[in-house]
Every structure is written in structure tokens, then in C-alpha cells.
Amino acid sequence: MAGRPGLPDSSGHAIDHVRGHHAHGVRVAGRTVCSANSRHGHQVVRFVCEPCGYAIRPARAANRLGPWSPWGRAVRLHREFSSLLFEEMSRRRATGIETRDDVLSMLLQARDESGAPLDDEALRDEMLTLLLAGHETTAASLSWVIYRLLANPEVAERARQETVEVTGTGPVRPEHVGRLRYLDAVLKETMRLDPVIPNAGRALQADVTLSGRELPAGVVVAPCIYLAHRRADSWPEPLRFNPERFMGGRADPYAFFPFGGGTRRCIGAAFAIYQMKIVLAEILSRVEFKPVEGYVARLERRSITFAPSQGLPVVVTRRLHRERIPPKIAPHPLLD
Numbered sequence: 001m002a003g004r005p006g007l008p009d010s011s012g013h014a015i016d017h018v019r020g021h022h023a024h025g026v027r028v029a030g031r032t033v034c035s036a037n038s039r040h041g042h043q044v045v046r047f048v049c050e051p052c053g054y055a056i057r058p059a060r061a062a063n064r065l066g067p068w069s070p071w072g073r074a075v076r077l078h079r080e081f082s083s084l085l086f087e088e089m090s091r092r093r094a095t096g097i098e099t100r101d102d103v104l105s106m107l108l109q110a111r112d113e114s115g116a117p118l119d120d121e122a123l124r125d126e127m128l129t130l131l132l133a134g135h136e137t138t139a140a141s142l143s144w145v146i147y148r149l150l151a152n153p154e155v156a157e158r159a160r161q162e163t164v165e166v167t168g169t170g171p172v173r174p175e176h177v178g179r180l181r182y183l184d185a186v187l188k189e190t191m192r193l194d195p196v197i198p199n200a201g202r203a204l205q206a207d208v209t210l211s212g213r214e215l216p217a218g219v220v221v222a223p224c225i226y227l228a229h230r231r232a233d234s235w236p237e238p239l240r241f242n243p244e245r246f247m248g249g250r251a252d253p254y255a256f257f258p259f260g261g262g263t264r265r266c267i268g269a270a271f272a273i274y275q276m277k278i279v280l281a282e283i284l285s286r287v288e289f290k291p292v293e294g295y296v297a298r299l300e301r302r303s304i305t306f307a308p309s310q311g312l313p314v315v316v317t318r319r320l321h322r323e324r325i326p327p328k329i330a331p332h333p334l335l336d
């Protein structure tokens with residue numbers, strides 16, 4: 001059963017957290033990036049994710065055996081994505097884009113230093129990166145937080161108490177997010193131990209000497225986020241899950257970089273944290289859950305990320321504050 005974050009049932013069925021967060025991430029990414037409604041959002045993101053899933057699995061990528069091979073399917077989906085997007089771009093150019101406030105319209109209006117707009121292929125590639133990077137990462141990170149909360153019930157209880165104190169019995173509002181400090185620390189401690197993207201690559205533009213090793217320009221170096229986050233010299237008792245580490249101010253960006261670093265650091269970092277805190281606060285204040293008996297999480301590759309295996313099945317044991325659940329969200333005027 002696919003659980004929608006925040007609205008699982010309490011019948012004792014296992015809920016697939018990764019799928020639930022993934023579906024939610026798709027909706028958010030689809031809406032913010034191109035105002036896609038749920039149906040179109042899923043279609044667009046399917047076109048984006050499947051090809052990337054194929055492209056990063058070497059066995060599949062190597063399998064370039066014509067149109068019905070996995071690679072052939074990836075190429076077809078990429079083509080479908082491009083034509084869907086190009087159609088939407090022409091429609092917007094024809095009908096005016098000033099009334100829209102999503103990323104697609106912003107990119108359509110963007111101009112470079114010489115005043116030229118992005119060409120269609122460049123714009124398509126930007127959209128592809130945003131749609132993919134914008135949902136898969138948040139979904140996997142949220143699932144790891146749930147995994148850590150299940151393994152540390154006292155942490156879950158403290159985060160739940162904070163959420164209820166800050167938000168009362170109503171829905172989580174934007175002004176609550178900054179006040180959820182412990183939840184913020186829980187999220188960061190999870191991203192320390194379970195970064196969903198394990199490394200960030202850079203091609204050297206000049207020769208560099210790194211730890212006594214000479215590396216010529218052109219070499220690709222990929223600092224390993226996963227290993228840096230587990231170094232005992234930066235993180236005492238590195239394997240212990242301890243959100244307190246993040247309660248005392250900003251972490252050293254050379255020791256903690258789940259969003260990469262420098263000028264190419266993730267542009268969605270602040271948005272991702274904001275979104276994840278809202279989802280977690282809603283879940284914590286609505287339901288209690290427990291792990292499925294016998295489940296042991298393994299790292300599983302999901303498109304560009306590492307997520308808990310088997311979708312992280314959990315069982316909801318109790319529903320809290322039913323009145324928190326907001327009425328069905330009215331359709332966005334720009335969507336349907």
C-alpha cells in the first residue's frame with residue numbers, strides 16, 4: 001500500500017514510506033517547477049526519472065540493444081519528455097508568461113549577459129535537472145528520517161512534543177518552520193549519517209596538490225560526503241545518532257555537506273529543508289508508527305539517490321489529532 005505522507009491509515013497494514021514520499025515529492029516538484037497538476041506531474045516526472053534510473057545503472061546503460069531494450073525505452077521517454085515540454089513552452093510563449101510564477105516561466109523570461117534567452121534544449125536540460133533533483137532527493141531523505149525516528153523512539157517523542165508545542169492542533173504553517181529547532185537538528189543528523197547523494201564531483205580546471213598527491217587539470221575528484229560525515233575527527237562517536245550535535249549553531253561546511261558545496265552547491269537546499277520539516281511535522285503530529293517486524297534496512301539505489309530498501313515499510317499504530325487533517329486542497333487556478 002502506498003502511504004500518502006500524513007494520511008496513512010491505522011489498520012495495521014505496512015505503509016511504503018519511500019513510495020509515499022516519492023509521490024508527494026513528485027507533486028511538489030511538478031507544481032513548483034512547471035505548475036503541473038498531479039496527473040501531468042506524474043507523467044512529466046516519469047519521463048524524467050525512468051531514463052535517469054536506466055542511465056545510472058551500468059548494466060542497463062550498456063544494454064543499448066535497440067528500441068525495446070531498457071536503454072531504448074530511456075531514449076524514448078526522454079524524447080517524450082522533450083516534446084511535452086517544448087509544446088508547453090510554445091503554448092506559454094503564445095499566451096503570455098507574465099501571469100505564471102513557476103520556475104518554467106522564470107526560465108522562459110531569463111536572459112544571459114548579452115540579453116539572449118536560453119535556447120529550448122538548454123531550458124529543457126535545466127528543467128530536467130530541477131525536476132529530478134527536486135523530488136527524488138527529498139523523498140529519500142524523508143524516508144531516512146523516519147527510519148532514524150523508528151530506531152530512536154525518545155528522539156521521535158521529543159520531536160513530536162516540539163511539533164505539538166509549536167503548531168498546536170492546526171496544520172503546520174510557514175511561520176512555524178523556523179521554530180522547529182529540534183526537528184531541524186534531527187533532519188541534519190539524519191542527513192549526516194544517511195546522505196542520499198554520497199559524493200559530489202568536480203573536474204579540476206588547474207593542477208592541484210591534494211594531501212601530497214599531485215592531480216593534473218581535467219581529473220575528476222569526488223569528495224565522498226558519506227565518508228566525510230563519518231570521520232571521528234570531525235564527529236565524535238560518529239556512528240551514534242545524536243541530533244544534539246546540530247543544536248549549537250551552524251556545522252562546519254567542510255565536515256557537513258549533504259547538499260555539496262561551493263558555487264555549485266544544491267540550489268534547492270533551503271527549499272528542501274523547508275519542505276521536509278513541514279512534512280515531518282505533519283506526520284509526527286498526526287500518527288504514531290512502528291517498524292515492521294523483522295525488517296532490516298539496507299541501502300538501495302533509487303534513481304540518483306540511496307534510499308532505505310523495500311520502501312521502508314512501517315505500521316501506523318495510532319492516529320492523533322484527527323482534526324489537523326485539512327480539507328481537500330482546492331485545485332490551483334493555474335493547473336487544471
Ligand code: HEM
Pocket residue numbers: 129130133134135137138141196197199200201258259260261262263264265266267268269271272
Ligand atoms: C534533501 C534534498 C536534497 C539533497 C540531499 C540534495 C543534494 C544535492 C547535491 C549533493 C548536489 C550536488 C552539489 C555539488 O556538486 O556541490 C545537488 C545539486 C543540485 N540540486 Fe539538490 N538536493 C536536494 C534537493 C533539491 C531540490 C528540492 C532541488 C530543486 C528544487 C534541487 C536542485 C538541485 C540542482 C538544480 C542541482 C545542480 C546545481 C548545480 O550544478 O549548479 N535539489 N543537490
